[in-house]
Structures are given as C-alpha cells and as structure tokens.
Amino acid sequence: xxxxxxxxxxxxxxxxxxxxxxxxxxxxxxxxxxxxxxxxxxxxxxxxxxxxxxxxxxxxxxxxxxxxxxxxxxxxxxxxxxxxxxxxxxxxxxxxxxxxxxxxxxxxxxxxxxxxxxxxxxxxxxxxxxxxxxxxxxxxxxxxxxxxxxxxxxxxxxxxxxxxxxxxxxxxxxxxxxxxxxxxxxxxxxxxxxxxxxxxxxxxxxxxxxxxxxxxxxxxxxxxxxxxxxxxxxxxxxxxxxxx
Amino acid sequence: xxxxxxxxxxxxxxxxxxxxxxxxxxxxxxxxxxxxxxxxxxxxxxxxxxxxxxxxxxxxxxxxxxxxxxxxxxxxxxxxxxxxxxxxxxxxxxxxxxxxxxxxxxxxxxxxxxxxxxxxxxxxxxxxxxxxxxxxxxxxxxxxxxxxxxxxxxxxxxxxxxxxxxxxxxxxxxxxxxxxxxxxxxxxxxxxxxxxxxxxxxxxxxxxxxxxxxxxxxxxxxxxxxxxxxxxxxxxxxxxxxxxxxxxxxxxxxxxxxxxxxxxxxxxxxxxxxxxxxxxxxxxxxxxxxxxxxxxxxxxxxxxxxxxxxxxxxxxxxxxxxxxxxxxxxxxxxxxxxxxxxxxxxxxxxxxxxxxxxxxxxxxxxxxxxxxxxxxxxxxxxxxxxxxxxxxxxxxxxxxxxxxxxxxxxxxxxxxxxxxxxxxxxxxxxxxx
Ligand code: SF4
Ligand code: SF4
Numbered sequence: 001x002x003x004x005x006x007x008x009x010x011x012x013x014x015x016x017x018x019x020x021x022x023x024x025x026x027x028x029x030x031x032x033x034x035x036x037x038x039x040x041x042x043x044x045x046x047x048x049x050x051x052x053x054x055x056x057x058x059x060x061x062x063x064x065x066x067x068x069x070x071x072x073x074x075x076x077x078x079x080x081x082x083x084x085x086x087x088x089x090x091x092x093x094x095x096x097x098x099x100x101x102x103x104x105x106x107x108x109x110x111x112x113x114x115x116x117x118x119x120x121x122x123x124x125x126x127x128x129x130x131x132x133x134x135x136x137x138x139x140x141x142x143x144x145x146x147x148x149x150x151x152x153x154x155x156x157x158x159x160x161x162x163x164x165x166x167x168x169x170x171x172x173x174x175x176x177x178x179x180x181x182x183x184x185x186x187x188x189x190x191x192x193x194x195x196x197x198x199x200x201x202x203x204x205x206x207x208x209x210x211x212x213x214x215x216x217x218x219x220x221x222x223x224x225x226x227x228x229x230x231x232x233x234x235x236x237x238x239x240x241x242x243x244x
Numbered sequence: 245x246x247x248x249x250x251x252x253x254x255x256x257x258x259x260x261x262x263x264x265x266x267x268x269x270x271x272x273x274x275x276x277x278x279x280x281x282x283x284x285x286x287x288x289x290x291x292x293x294x295x296x297x298x299x300x301x302x303x304x305x306x307x308x309x310x311x312x313x314x315x316x317x318x319x320x321x322x323x324x325x326x327x328x329x330x331x332x333x334x335x336x337x338x339x340x341x342x343x344x345x346x347x348x349x350x351x352x353x354x355x356x357x358x359x360x361x362x363x364x365x366x367x368x369x370x371x372x373x374x375x376x377x378x379x380x381x382x383x384x385x386x387x388x389x390x391x392x393x394x395x396x397x398x399x400x401x402x403x404x405x406x407x408x409x410x411x412x413x414x415x416x417x418x419x420x421x422x423x424x425x426x427x428x429x430x431x432x433x434x435x436x437x438x439x440x441x442x443x444x445x446x447x448x449x450x451x452x453x454x455x456x457x458x459x460x461x462x463x464x465x466x467x468x469x470x471x472x473x474x475x476x477x478x479x480x481x482x483x484x485x486x487x488x489x490x491x492x493x494x495x496x497x498x499x500x501x502x503x504x505x506x507x508x509x510x511x512x513x514x515x516x517x518x519x520x521x522x523x524x525x526x527x528x529x530x531x532x533x534x535x536x537x538x539x540x541x542x543x544x545x546x547x548x549x550x551x552x553x554x555x556x557x558x559x560x561x562x563x564x565x566x567x568x569x570x571x572x573x574x575x576x577x578x579x580x581x582x583x584x585x586x587x588x589x590x591x592x593x594x595x596x597x598x599x600x601x602x603x604x605x606x607x608x609x610x611x612x613x614x615x616x617x618x619x620x621x622x623x624x625x626x627x628x629x630x631x632x633x634x635x636x637x638x639x640x641x642x643x644x645x646x647x648x649x650x651x652x653x654x655x656x657x658x659x660x661x662x663x664x665x666x667x668x669x670x671x672x673x674x675x676x677x
Binding site for chain 2: 008009011012013037039040042044045046047048049050051053054057060061132136161162165166168169171172173174175176178179180182183185186187190
C-alpha cells in the first residue's frame with residue numbers, strides 16, 4: 001500500500017499541516033492512505049540512543065512497514081525522508097520501499113501540471129529555506145522546491161544569500177531544540193536576516209519551522225512570515241488569501 | 245542512573261548564559277568569532293588573489309587530497325618506515341614514539357639541561373600534553389606566534405581559534421597589559437604593539453634561542469621533508485636561528501610525496517583564505533662543505549633537526565577500525581569550525597583545551613574520554629553536516645559526532661530532555677506523543 005508518512009513532530013504539533021499534506025497528496029494520487037499508530041522513524045534516536053537500541057528500534061519499524069505491506073511512502077518531514085532513505089537501506093539490504101518527500105512528489109512533471117498553481121493576490125516575494133535533512137540526503141532535494149516555486153504564476157522568487165548547499169542550519173536539529181534552544185536563537189536569526197527581502201519564508205521541515213517561527217515572533221526582526229510548504233500550496237489550491 | 249548528565253547539562257547552560265552577558269571571554273570570543281565566520285563564509289566564494297575562489301580550489305583538489313590522505317591511512321606502517329628512512333638519510337635524528345608518554349621521555353632527553361624552549365603554534369604539542377610536561381619540569385616555554393604570545397600574556401585558558409588565537413583581545417586591554425608586564429607605554433594601535441614585540445622580543449629570540457619546537461603542516465615520506473606554513477616569520481627564525489630544532493608531530497601528517505605535502509599545506513592556506521608569507525621545506529640541518537669539501541653541520545641554520553613522530557591513538561584507530569578513523573585524514577585546516585552551526589552559536593563554549601569546534605571536542609574525547617566531550621558541548625551539535633560537507637579531506641565529522649552521542653547515551657550522559665525522548669520513542673513509538 002501507499003502510505004502518507006506524517007512524522008512525529010507534525011502529528012503532535014501541526015495537525016493542519018498533516019491535513020494539508022493529505023489534501024495535496026490525495027489530489028494527486030488518491031491511493032495514498034494515512035494510518036493510525038504509525039511508529040516514528042526514529043531519527044531522534046540517532047542522537048539519543050545506543051547503537052543497539054537504535055538498530056532494534058529500526059527493526060521494529062521495518063517489521064511494521066512489512067506487516068502493513070507498505071510499498072511506497074511520501075513523507076512530510078525532512079528528517080523522516082533523510083533517515084528512511086539513508087539508514088534503513090544501510091541496515092536492511094533488501095529495503096525497497098519507494099520513499100519521496102512531499103516536495104519531490106509535487107515536483108514531478110505530471111503532478112505539477114495537474115496542480116497548475118497560480119497566485120492572484122498582491123505582489124508577493126517568496127524565499128525558501130533548505131533544511132539540512134533535505135540538503136544532506138543521499139538523494140538531495142535542492143532543486144525541486146525551486147522548480148515548484150518557479151512554476152507558480154504570479155509570485156516572485158528570491159534566494160537568500162546562503163542557499164542550496166551553502167544554506168544555514170536553523171540550529172534545531174539533532175535533538176538540540178529540546179535541550180539547547182539557544183542554538184536556534186542565533187542561527188535562525190541569521191536565516192531570518194537573510195530572508196528580510198521576502199514576504200514569505202517557506203520551509204519543508206517541521207523542525208525548521210518550529211525554530212524559525214519561534215525566533216521570528218520573539219525577535220520581531222522582520223515582516224517576513226514563516227510558513228510551511230504544504231500550508232502554502234494548499235492556500236494556492238484553495239485560492240484563499242495569504243495572510244502575509 | 246546518576247545525575248552526572250544533569251550536572252553536565254547545567255554546567256553548559258551556565259556557560260551559554262555567559263555568551264549573552266558582557267565583559268567575559270566567552271562573550272568576547274563568541275562576538276568576534278561570529279563576525280569571523282560570516283566573513284569566512286562569504287569570502288570563500290570570492291576571487292581575491294588567485295584566479296579561482298577558495299571554494300573552487302577545494303572542489304578542484306578535494307578528491308586528490310582525500311586520496312592522498314586515505315593512501316596514508318591504508319598503509320600507515322609502510323609510510324612511517326619510509327619517512328624515518330628518508331629523514332635519516334637527510335641527517336635528521338628521528339624518533340618514533342608509540343605513546344604520548346614515550347614522546348615525553350624522548351622530548352625531555354632531547355632538551356638535556358636546556359631551560360627555555362621557543363615554540364611555534366602546535367596542535368600536536370597540546371595533544372601530547374607537552375606544555376604541562378614542561379611546566380612540571382620547570383622549563384620555560386616561550387610562545388612566538390604573536391597570538392600565542394598574547395594568550396600567554398593574558399594567561400588565557402579557554403578554548404580558542406588556533407589560527408588567530410589571541411584575536412579577540414581588545415587593543416586597549418593589550419596595551420594596558422603590556423604596560424603592566426613590561427612597563428612600556430604604547431599608543432593603542434596594532435602597529436605599535438607589533439613594533440614593540442619586533443623591537444624587543446624578536447631580538448631576544450635571535451640571541452637566546454637554543455632549542456626550538458615546531459610541529460609540521462605536512463611531511464613527505466619519499467624524501468623526508470617537513471613542510472611548515474606561516475605568516476609572521478617566527479617559524480623561519482625558530483627553525484634557522486636555533487641550535488636544535490625539534491619537530492613534534494603526529495604520524496598522520498605524513499603524505500607520500502613532497503608534491504602531496506605542498507597540496508596539503510596549500511589547502512590549509514586556501515581554506516583559511518589567508519595570504520601567508522612563507523612556506524618552509526626543511527630537509528635537514530644547515531650544513532656547509534666550503535672548507536675543503538668537508539661537510540660540517542650547523543652553519544647559519546639549525547645544527548640539529550630532531551623529529552619525534554608520535555603515534556599515540558593513530559595506528560590503533562586504524563587497526564581497530566574505530567569510528568573516528570577518518571579523523572586521521574584531517575589536515576587541520578579548521579574549515580569545519582567556520583561553517584559549524586554550533587560553533588557559530590556558541591563560540592568557545594563549544595570546544596576544548598585542544599581548540600574550538602568539533603575537532604577540539606573529538607581530541608578531548610580521544611585523550612580524556614566521553615565525559616570530557618559532553619562537557620565540551622557535544623550535545624550542542626545539530627547534526628547539520630556542514631563540517632562533513634565542507635571538509636576538504638573527507639573527514640566524516642558529523643557521523644563521528646553522532647557516534648560520540650551514542651557512546652554518551654550509553655554512559656547515561658545525554659541531556660535530560662533528550663533522555664526523555666529516548667524513553668518515549670521506545671515506549672510509545674513517538675517522542676512527542
Ligand atoms: S576535519 Fe576540519 S580541520 Fe580537519 S581537514 Fe576536515 S575541515 Fe579541516
Ligand atoms: S554536524 Fe555538528 S559539528 Fe558538524 S557542523 Fe553541524 S553542528 Fe557543527
């Protein structure tokens with residue numbers, strides 16, 4: 001079966017993001033399903049477990065995938081995408097579940113064509129933050145979001161100074177956000193400073209979003225709004241106003 | 245489980261608070277360091293002196309350099325032997341020290357009854373604990389790199405950036421320190437400070453140096469050459485004006501040929517985007533045959549060149565295939581720190597006495613164990629992989645840091661909030677449920 005894999009943080013903190021991802025994915029392919037009680041991919045364990053615990057946990061998750069006959073997945077979290085495509089095939093040589101991040105999935109030509117995205121509101125400049133997990137993945141996702149954004153009629157896309165391979169980290173990965181938020185206090189600010197020229201800063205990682213959003217509110221550095229990629233896409237699909 | 249993890253966590257939180265306060269060395273260093281990183285991050289793409297940018301240089305030579313480094317790691321015993329033979333042919337005196345303790349003994353023997361050692365910057369000397377050793381033996385160490393001279397002057401003990409170690413001291417403070425220590429009154433200008441040391445210390449060094457200590461940027465196995473990179477000329481003086489030049493260096497600095505050694509050295513220079521004035525290729529003691537073709541050692545330069553090749557953890561890391569094996573490929577360029585997310589946020593809170601950044605933390609782990617690494621800020625690392633991506637020698641530092649975190653978890657040293665996630669994932673299959 002085809003599974004829309006939500007990720008732990010999105011499920012816990014951003015139900016609307018999950019809803020929006022589902023709308024997009026099902027609009028493009030109705031066969032994708034959302035299941036309950038899906039185990040998290042365990043990426044946090046990479047920073048907080050022993051090797052043995054981690055490998056045991058991954059075996060449990062892999063068993064769950066097999067029991068549920070998962071053949072294909074779309075993830076909405078950058079971390080799940082990186083982790084599932086890097087470490088699972090390393091541990092299980094026969095691992096052959098097709099895994100895509102939502103951005104990759106949307107950027108496929110037939111999907112982009114079907115979505116035919118258009119923005120009709122007032123002048124809008126957008127920028128995009130490359131999440132480390134997408135940039136560092138075995139199959140990096142770097143050009144896909146740019147491809148999607150450049151296909152949208154009516155918006156202006158503007159890169160930050162540090163983009164693609166040179167993009168900054170928001171400072172919240174690797175479990176650091178839970179214990180040392182001070183990291184994102186500094187690093188997210190660097191990103192927000194560079195995003196100033198855009199009205200909208202999009203990110204495709206719920207961890208980056210959490211940090212960027214918090215720091216943006218706290219510092220009131222700019223008039224830029226931080227938004228999750230899927231939320232933005234759904235707003236375009238609905239033709240609803242963007243509150244920026 | 246003990247409360248050790250909590251204690252370490254609180255310790256780091258305390259240090260991090262200092263970054264936002266004012267007038268302390270954490271705050272002063274971090275402020276400076278953030279600016280340095282921003283400058284470094286933007287100039288790496290600019291062409292300032294060469295036809296290519298430093299980034300283009302890295303891209304062009306990364307593969308070649310990494311291959312050279314891997315060649316050493318895969319055949320380390322062969323290259324150590326070859327290096328020693330070539331150096332002996334060059335009339336250098338070569339020692340191989342299996343452990344740091346052996347290096348200590350050899351070093352003290354080589355010093356004899358000398359009471360003062362003039363020294364250039366050396367990561368190895370720190371690694372091996374030479375400074376502590378000399379202190380215990382009442383031997384005076386005189387740093388010669390101006391940054392290190394300042395570090396000594398201020399008796400500064402916190403982690404710092406090896407390439408410009410004293411760069412965060414304010415001019416006014418330097419001037420008043422000079423007045424306090426030397427009684428000299430200087431205008432608060434960089435030129436005056438430099439001139440002061442040129443007038444006083446340079447003369448003292450030239451008159452007084454008997455034994456000098458340096459490291460090496462690289463060593464070529466085929467012809468036993470030591471390559472040293474510098475800007476101030478202190479290394480040139482130290483290695484020429486002395487009676488005995490001692491080179492204390494890890495065996496991982498060896499590369500097959502002198503061309504490889506130059507590439508390794510040039511990569512350090514290019515990645516630091518510093519226009520450095522000198523590269524020395526040292527093939528042995530100074531000598532002359534001008535008196536009836538009779539070869540005599542020690543004309544104007546060093547009379548003796550002594551090499552102490554230190555193994556310590558290195559061969560073992562290869563034999564045991566340890567998780568930090570790729571660290572042997574490190575050329576010490578510090579590019580990883582300039583791009584490090586944790587370094588930018590936390591400056592010298594993130595590092596150890598061996599230096600700032602992940603490599604400083606890894607060194608502390610190698611020498612002092614996992615608790616030291618956690619204390620240095622291991623858990624400030626976000627796993628962003630900037631270090632691995634930028635490293636010109638393919639050291640997989642990000643993966644090494646992850647492995648360290650696993651070891652720390654095993655010892656119950658992970659920060660309490662992370663420990664909670666771990667339990668939740670295990671029990672509920674979701675850390676945030
Ligand atoms: S690990 Fe760091 S210092 Fe060592 S070679 Fe790589 S970038 Fe340079
Ligand atoms: S992975 Fe860790 S050590 Fe490497 S650059 Fe990122 S924060 Fe620094």
